[in-house]
Amino acid sequence: MARARSGPTEAHRALAGRLRTLRLAAGMSQRDAAEFLPGSVDTLRRIEGAATSLDEGQVYKLLRGYGEPAEKIEAFLGQVAMANLPGWWHQWRTVMDRWQMKLMGVEGAASLIRVWDPALVPTLLRTRSYARALEEVLRPDLSPAAKDARAELLMERQRRLAKQRTRIWAIMPALALQTLVGDDEVRKQILWGWTRRRRAGAWVAMRVCTSP
Template identity: 40%
Template sequence: MPVSRSGRPTAAQLLIGARLRQLRTEAGLSTRQAAAELGTSASALHRMEGHGVGLEPGRVRRLLSAYGREAEAGAVLADVERASRPGWWDAYRDVLPRSPADLIGLEEHAYVIRLYAPAVVPDLLQTPAYAEALQRVRHPEEDDRRIARRVELVVRRQAVLERADPAPPVVWALLEEAALRRRVGDAEVMRGQLAHLRLLAARPGVTIRVVPMYTVHTALLCGPVQLLRYRPASLPDRVLLHTLDGIEVEDRRDVVAQYLIALDSAASVPDSVPISAWRTDWEDARA
């Protein structure tokens, strides 16, 4: 099974491997015992479970049989087949930020997405008009066609919030007041963006809060952060760090733990308010 062009396993591969590890544990088999059933080494099975390496359909079917899960073979093998295909975002490589190839796959498979935005509204929460205005600032040298393509990519990424099966991810976003007072585009763009945030926050499973500028907390020191959590829980959280060069994915447990502590610190700020209760002079301004 191919991996992403970065050389890393894709999110889909990691999830399949984690699912196989969970099924083995539930079957009461050790790594060595399951490897013997497969006719391979324990280290090879460990790579399959931990890194999604070697997920050939025949091997997966044999493992499911050993675990007494033949009834699930069809669904798991369909996942294996899907994981071998390029993601829809592959067609946007010309405008993807410098980042691991499976960045969007990591978003699409998350069941919890936590966002911290100190400066601007995060991509997943932007309106098309706000996204266009921001892309023109980030890429002033590009023509209208390229800008439109970048905005299209942002909008397509947001489809994860609308998915039906599995259910949409739980979203928790903390925005600094500065991110909502900073003018991106004109007043009309800002009014539309604020209205959009309130509509999103009215959905089940979506929380958007605003931290006033007079507060100080740990997350202020780390910049924009996106934390992704998966099922099964044995698959570690990922942190996406937004930089000028692109987006870096961090999965080392100690580093992720530091960012999780920072986000929890920001979440506990007593003066933060829900987006529905936050008001700004943008809403009274004329375009």
């Protein structure tokens, strides 16, 4: 049984991209290569687009069809199992938006991320209390547990980005500090969090913009 999908990891995207590169190097169109599979051209598109888990049998047939030598095929297949492992965010998949699942693998490989919000504190600069207060307003239909989980997911994203030293450039309107989200304590935690990041030397560059 196929595992529940939670979006491709960077390792999965890399192997899918290599399959496409090898097909092109072999001078084959997707229609040509689809002849090696029991499915269709759409099956190949999903494989190369990292939209489905990699099946060792299908990958083997494709590599053989592209004329790859046995030792390279063996090495490639050795990476398939790792590429099929779910991403760290898999445990939160039931409370994630579909677009977030596509974002996670890319975000984990980023060295620089630019963020902004027209009226709120940008996502990657939010504290747990700020994020949780927003969930109350934006997703009133969710259970308290789901709202807590979504806030915790954001905190885990921030921790991982800080650990991998991803630089964050944020643009935030001055209006964001006036937009009521939660109580005064939530606002104090936001300001304290920024001060803590600056003292810790975090790779965060922020610009607050005022209306002309």
